[in-house]
Amino acid sequence: MRQWAYEIVYRxxxxxxxxxxxFHKIVKKKGDFSAQEKRFLKRLSYGTIERCVELxxxxxxxxxxxxxxxxxxxxxxxxxxxxxxxxxxxxxxAVSCNEAVELLKMKEGLKHTGFVNGVLRTMLREGDSxxxxxxxxxxxxxxxxDHFVSQYGKKTALKIGEAFLQNNQDVTLHIDSSKISRxxxxxxxxSEKIEVKNAHYMPDALIASRVEDVASLPGYxxxxxxxxxxxxxxxxxxxxxxxxxxxxxxCSAPGGKAMHALxxxxxxxxxxxxxxxxxxxxxxxxxxxxxxxxNVHCKxxxxxxxxxxxxxxxxxxxADVPCSGMGIIGRKPEIKYHALEISTSLVPVQRQIVESSVxxxxxxxxxxxxxxxxxxxxxxxxVKWMVSQLGLEPMPLTPYLPDALNNxxxxxxxxxxxxxxxxSDGFFVAKLxxxx
Numbered sequence: 001m002r003q004w005a006y007e008i009v010y011r012x013x014x015x016x017x018x019x020x021x022x023f024h025k026i027v028k029k030k031g032d033f034s035a036q037e038k039r040f041l042k043r044l045s046y047g048t049i050e051r052c053v054e055l056x057x058x059x060x061x062x063x064x065x066x067x068x069x070x071x072x073x074x075x076x077x078x079x080x081x082x083x084x085x086x087x088x089x090x091x092x093x094a095v096s097c098n099e100a101v102e103l104l105k106m107k108e109g110l111k112h113t114g115f116v117n118g119v120l121r122t123m124l125r126e127g128d129s130x131x132x133x134x135x136x137x138x139x140x141x142x143x144x145x146d147h148f149v150s151q152y153g154k155k156t157a158l159k160i161g162e163a164f165l166q167n168n169q170d171v172t173l174h175i176d177s178s179k180i181s182r183x184x185x186x187x188x189x190x191s192e193k194i195e196v197k198n199a200h201y202m203p204d205a206l207i208a209s210r211v212e213d214v215a216s217l218p219g220y221x222x223x224x225x226x227x228x229x230x231x232x233x234x235x236x237x238x239x240x241x242x243x244x245x246x247x248x249x250x251c252s253a254p255g256g257k258a259m260h261a262l263x264x265x266x267x268x269x270x271x272x273x274x275x276x277x278x279x280x281x282x283x284x285x286x287x288x289x290x291x292x293x294x295n296v297h298c299k300x301x302x303x304x305x306x307x308x309x310x311x312x313x314x315x316x317x318x319a320d321v322p323c324s325g326m327g328i329i330g331r332k333p334e335i336k337y338h339a340l341e342i343s344t345s346l347v348p349v350q351r352q353i354v355e356s357s358v359x360x361x362x363x364x365x366x367x368x369x370x371x372x373x374x375x376x377x378x379x380x381x382x383v384k385w386m387v388s389q390l391g392l393e394p395m396p397l398t399p400y401l402p403d404a405l406n407n408x409x410x411x412x413x414x415x416x417x418x419x420x421x422x423x424s425d426g427f428f429v430a431k432l433x434x435x436x
Contacts, residue, residue: 001040002103004030006076008045012334013079014072019049019334035212048083050165050333053139054132055079055086061130062123065115073107074116081120086128093124138162144326144340151376152418159420160374167330167419171211174228174256175204176263176291180219182206188218200423201402202233223291228256231327231417231427235318235370236260238400238415238431243268245315250303250357253280255287257318262293272310274301304352310360316368317357321350323371323378327426330419343375350382358390358434367392367432374418374426383414383430392432 004026011017023042027033033041048055056067059078067075081100085093097120101113134154135145138161148157175182186206189196194217199205205228214220214227236257241247241264249258252273261271273284278300285298301307303319324343325335354369361367369386371378386392394413398406405415405422417427 001037002044002080002099003106005041005045005048005080006103006107008041009048009080010072010076012045012049013052013076013337016334016338018332019046020332038212043088044080044083046333047087048080051083051087051139052079052337053141054136055082055139057132057136058082058086058123058128058130059119062126063119071108071112073104074112077104077107077116078119081116082123082128085120085123097121097124134158135161138165140164140336141340144336147340148374151374156418156421160418160426161420163419164330164333164336168209169331171208171214171227172199172229173206173208173217173225174202174233174260175206175225176223177204178263178266179222180224185219185224192218199230201405202230202237205230205233221290226256226259226287226291228260229425229427231372231424232256232320233260234401234415234417234427234429235320235368236264238397238429239264239316239318239366239368240400241265241316245269246313247271247316247318248310248314248357248360249273249318249320250301250353251275251320251322252284252298252318253277255284257320258284258296259287259291259293261316261318262288262291262296265295267295269295271296272299273297274299274303276300276302304349304356306356306359312360312362314361314365316366317361318368318370319353319357320370321353322346323350323373324375326373326375327417327419327428328372330425339373339375343373343378347377347382350378351385354382354386355390358392361434363434363436365434366395367434368429369432370427370429372425372427374416374428379416379428379430380414383432386430386432391435393435395431395433397429397431 008019008022011022012019059067077100081096084091084096101117104113104116135142140161148160175185186196195209197207199207219225241261243266246269247261252258253275258273275281281298281300288296324339326339329336357367396413397410397415401410414430417424419426
């Protein structure tokens with residue numbers, strides 16, 4: 001298993017690939033991993049990626065060679081071994097050291113094995129308790145930690161970092177209550193020994209734990225539910241979509257918000273769901289087919305370009321724009337290592353999508369703008385731009401939200417969910433109206 005974990009960690013950290021795609025590709029290719037082996041693979045690989053800042057700070061204490069100057073294979077093996085030693089208590093420490101040396105032999109022969117063995121043995125002998133700085137304790141790159149501090153203060157920045165590390169990979173199931181009640185669905189899940197609890201904010205959702213394969217859950221083929229995080233339910237909940245509306249979802253994949261909107265339409269009206277890549281649109285269509293929904297048209301379309309067929313037509317446009325993803329670091333830990341780099345370049349694209357969306361929105365229609373980031377330039381500052389440059393009018397979110405989420409910000413048409421403060425991923429949603 002360690003050699004496959006190595007591939008995930010190495011390719012993610014050294015080649016900037018995506019850990020979840022690598023994991024699923026390996027599991028699919030091998031095809032014979034047991035459930036226990038898959039759990040071990042995921043924990044070791046994802047955990048190492050998640051804790052790299054902390055692990056590197058500890059390695060720097062015991063190694064004369066700076067971590068950044070190590071050979072990539074050595075750096076990867078040491079990170080994995082240290083993660084096992086600190087966070088996987090069921091594995092004897094000596095075993096972790098021996099396995100690290102053997103793994104490096106597979107990759108590099110005898111080269112560097114003495115160095116790796118020496119660093120790990122010294123660590124075992126002296127203990128791995130090191131005085132860590134605040135950003136190292138929550139394993140955030142210092143520039144990203146400093147950025148969170150500048151926007152939210154040190155206390156909140158630490159809460160955000162701690163929340164990312166506590167993400168337990170639960171799955172939130174959005175129930176189609178026209179097919180089964182939440183109570184009956186919960187009973188079905190419990191009868192299959194699935195750990196389940198009520199969602200924190202949304203009434204038609206359940207949170208399931210330790211789900212190996214969503215497709216194996218009761219009701220999957222029947223379309224009783226679709227996977228959607230609670231924070232991702234907020235845009236449609238706030239949109240006020242009603243039967244008969246014409247709704248445009250411009251960045252729709254994988255289709256959660258589109259299916260939520262279809263629930264609100266109740267078979268009346270029309271939804272156009274689109275995304276820029278054919279494979280993404282195929283995923284939307286696959287999900288909608290499983291749920292059995294109609295009154296929907298899926299289309300490959302670039303959200304930065306207005307669709308002339310929809311000029312001044314949509315009652316509601318949902319623009320869940322591409323973003324830096326700083327709010328979902330707990331689920332996709334590698335985001336933290338490049339989020340700041342890409343965030344600035346995304347703002348112009350986000351604004352292009354909004355401008356295009358407004359052209360397709362009818363006078364008096366509603367624009368729902370959302371991201372899965374906690375970066376103010378992509379969120380509040382973009383909304384200020386929409387108001388000043390496009391003449392859009394903020395609409396209160398307060399009537400659509402549970403009391404636990406309402407505040408001064410929601411009265412002004414915006415909601416920022418922060419990990420550690422709310423029980424969710426980081427997410428932003430704003431509601432604006434096109435003037436008549």
